[in-house]
Amino acid sequence: MIISLIIGAVLVAVTVIIYNSIISRYNKVKRAWSDVIVQERQKEKIIPELERIVKQYDAYESELQQGITSLRTMMGEISEGEINTKKLQEVEASTSQILKGINVSMESYPELKASSLYNNLMTELTEQQENVGAAIRIFNNNVEVHNTGIESFPNNLVNSLLNKKDVLELFSDTASSDSFEFKPNL
Amino acid sequence: MFRHNKKLTALLKSIKISAQQSNNSADILDAVKMAKAFEGDIKFQHNPFYLCSGAAIATAVLIWYQPQIISQWELDHNLFLSILAVLAIVPLIFVYTQRKKITSLSDFIFAKDCRFDNHMESISVSDSVISQLPTRFIEFKRGNYSRKFISATHVAAQHSALANEYYLYKFHYVDRRTVTTTSTDANGKVTTSTKTVYDHYDRYGITLDFGFIKQFQISNKRMLRKPRDYNSASIAFSKKFAIGASTELAAAKYLKPKIVLLVMDLAKHFSDLNIEFDTQGHLCLAFRDSDVFSRKRVHGLAQPNAFYEELQGQTALDKLDILTTFINQLAKYSDNNFEETT
Numbered sequence: 001m002i003i004s005l006i007i008g009a010v011l012v013a014v015t016v017i018i019y020n021s022i023i024s025r026y027n028k029v030k031r032a033w034s035d036v037i038v039q040e041r042q043k044e045k046i047i048p049e050l051e052r053i054v055k056q057y058d059a060y061e062s063e064l065q066q067g068i069t070s071l072r073t074m075m076g077e078i079s080e081g082e083i084n085t086k087k088l089q090e091v092e093a094s095t096s097q098i099l100k101g102i103n104v105s106m107e108s109y110p111e112l113k114a115s116s117l118y119n120n121l122m123t124e125l126t127e128q129q130e131n132v133g134a135a136i137r138i139f140n141n142n143v144e145v146h147n148t149g150i151e152s153f154p155n156n157l158v159n160s161l162l163n164k165k166d167v168l169e170l171f172s173d174t175a176s177s178d179s180f181e182f183k184p185n186l
Numbered sequence: 187m188f189r190h191n192k193k194l195t196a197l198l199k200s201i202k203i204s205a206q207q208s209n210n211s212a213d214i215l216d217a218v219k220m221a222k223a224f225e226g227d228i229k230f231q232h233n234p235f236y237l238c239s240g241a242a243i244a245t246a247v248l249i250w251y252q253p254q255i256i257s258q259w260e261l262d263h264n265l266f267l268s269i270l271a272v273l274a275i276v277p278l279i280f281v282y283t284q285r286k287k288i289t290s291l292s293d294f295i296f297a298k299d300c301r302f303d304n305h306m307e308s309i310s311v312s313d314s315v316i317s318q319l320p321t322r323f324i325e326f327k328r329g330n331y332s333r334k335f336i337s338a339t340h341v342a343a344q345h346s347a348l349a350n351e352y353y354l355y356k357f358h359y360v361d362r363r364t365v366t367t368t369s370t371d372a373n374g375k376v377t378t379s380t381k382t383v384y385d386h387y388d389r390y391g392i393t394l395d396f397g398f399i400k401q402f403q404i405s406n407k408r409m410l411r412k413p414r415d416y417n418s419a420s421i422a423f424s425k426k427f428a429i430g431a432s433t434e435l436a437a438a439k440y441l442k443p444k445i446v447l448l449v450m451d452l453a454k455h456f457s458d459l460n461i462e463f464d465t466q467g468h469l470c471l472a473f474r475d476s477d478v479f480s481r482k483r484v485h486g487l488a489q490p491n492a493f494y495e496e497l498q499g500q501t502a503l504d505k506l507d508i509l510t511t512f513i514n515q516l517a518k519y520s521d522n523n524f525e526e527t528t
Binding site: 025028032034120121124127130131132133135137138139145 | 418419420421422423424442443444446447518519523524
């Protein structure tokens with residue numbers, strides 16, 4: 001009788017620990033996702049400044065304006081509450097295109113390229129972009145820990161009965177991975 | 187043989203004096219040239235000492251098993267064995283000491299050349315920058331028995347891989363603890379004894395005027411000056427490190443995703459990291475690794491030509507490069523890109 005009670009108490013304790021650890025890791029994934037969005041928003045704040053200075057130099061082209069407008073729209077569609085890696089991929093691809101577009105446009109305006117404010121803005125934008133990349137790496141790392149945490153035994157039993165959390169999708173840069181011929185057998 | 191050993195001792199003495207007085211890498215190479223010019227091997231000849239030691243051990247073994255051999259001489263058995271033990275051990279100690287002279291001198295020469303190559307200048311531990319570190323950083327609140335700086339080095343701004351000059355140090359601390367042991371003898375009598383144990387530890391670090399971050403710390407939970415609940419979203423980072431800062435907001439501001447990844451990468455190369463910024467923006471980055479400011483040599487004075495070639499090259503300190511690259515990256519992602527224009 002006593003042994004059964006001890007075994008039962010140990011099982012309950014283990015279940016509670018696993019349940020809480022799944023919740024904790026899932027919340028960390030959600031927070032890492034929020035950080036990605038926060039970094040994206042930080043980047044967004046630089047764009048009006050960039051627009052303003054580009055306009056001063058008459059280097060503002062309608063194509064570039066359209067790109068910046070669509071980037072803003074896409075950024076508005078990704079939210080902190082919902083993990084949507086596909087939409088994030090679109091935003092990231094769009095950012096790269098716009099940055100390339102700005103750099104190409106600026107080739108014709110040497111006085112703009114020499115402007116320290118323009119250079120500072122571009123440095124800031126690059127660093128923000130690198131921070132977005134770092135936030136994505138942290139998000140992916142947390143997703144990996146979360147997925148392992150709900151797929152390994154006996155966590156999978158606790159998850160299927162109590163937590164009911166799904167395996168989360170990693171963020172992957174399809175534009176970059178498409179350029180590789182090798183596709184891992186995952 | 188004894189003439190060779192005498193000449194070799196004189197040579198080592200000359201090399202040591204030259205190495206001690208050297209002011210640059212060329213002086214070091216000149217000192218090693220003396221070894222290259224030496225006629226004969228840079229190795230002491232110790233055959234008679236080995237012979238003496240071996241004979242004493244063989245005699246002791248023989249007497250141990252056949253004590254009657256010396257009984258006719260009316261000698262004290264134990265005294266005779268003790269004399270043999272001395273005759274066996276003393277020559278070996280002498281051999282070890284002489285061999286050590288060559289390896290120690292090689293170490294000294296290599297370390298000094300490494301310092302010249304990396305523009306490191308030894309400074310006194312009582313230098314104000316070093317002596318004031320314990321008042322500015324919690325890193326030095328270690329050791330409940332004693333703590334002291336062992337050595338300090340300065341790298342001037344013009345030779346620094348960083349934007350500013352920097353200082354390197356070695357710090358030693360001792361923890362004292364009491365250990366109680368309980369033993370039971372054959373009669374069931376329990377005896378309790380206590381003894382004091384001293385644990386010795388070395389820490390190493392780099393310190394400089396950083397400027398972009400103030401009152402912030404990335405370390406383990408025990409060593410935080412102002413612990414904050416805030417931590418990175420990274421599961422791996424928050425398992426390894428805790429954050430100290432003046433406010434939660436400051437912690438969030440400094441702990442950018444890129445910086446989190448940089449620290450995680452640094453932690454792959456350094457153990458027991460403590461990254462601390464004081465109220466003035468000075469950085470003290472401390473760790474347990476002893477191989478950051480020096481490197482192991484491949485050759486020594488026993489192979490003078492190979493050693494000379496080794497010294498001729500630039501001695502790169504790979505882990506110091508990792509450290510300076512990290513600090514430069516930290517500055518890049520912590521500075522204000524608009525400071526000059528706004």
